[in-house]
Amino acid sequence: MANGFSGSISDFIDLSRQGAMGHILSRNRQLSGGHALSSEVQSIWDENALVLADFLQRIDVPHDATYFMLNEYDIPGHLGRCDVVMLGADAQANKQASVFELKRWLTF
Numbered sequence: 374m375a376n377g378f379s380g381s382i383s384d385f386i387d388l389s390r391q392g393a394m395g396h397i398l399s400r401n402r403q404l405s406g407g408h409a410l411s412s413e414v415q416s417i418w419d420e421n422a423l424v425l426a427d428f429l430q431r432i433d434v435p436h437d438a439t440y441f442m443l444n445e446y447d448i449p450g451h452l453g454r455c456d457v458v459m460l461g462a463d464a465q466a467n468k469q470a471s472v473f474e475l476k477r478w479l480t481f
Contacts, residue, residue: 374446374448374449375408375446376407377398377402377407377445378401378444379444382429385422385429385444386430389422389425390423393419395414395416395418395419399414425457425475440460440461443455446458457472459471459473
């Protein structure tokens with residue numbers, strides 16, 4: 374499935390600090406077979422990436438490869454996409470998944 378980012382939380386945090394996250398997500402979506410993000414969504418992601426990175430640093434989630442993150446992920450069998458999907462396992466090896474829909478969009 375097409376996505377704009379796939380990797381560890383620490384990779385996302387590092388990438389968000391570099392700036393231009395919206396452009397990176399759009400380019401990666403195209404490279405993985407998806408549609409590019411609009412310029413408006415790219416601009417919003419530039420800001421949201423920093424907010425999300427700050428949030429991820431404050432919560433009790435491992436930043437290493439035990440948690441995997443997908444951003445702007447195409448929902449299989451659907452025409453929509455998820456802003457953020459996090460996958461991982463807790464200390465007892467129970468698999469966990471979280472889906473985040475960011476609601477800072479200016480229009481819809």
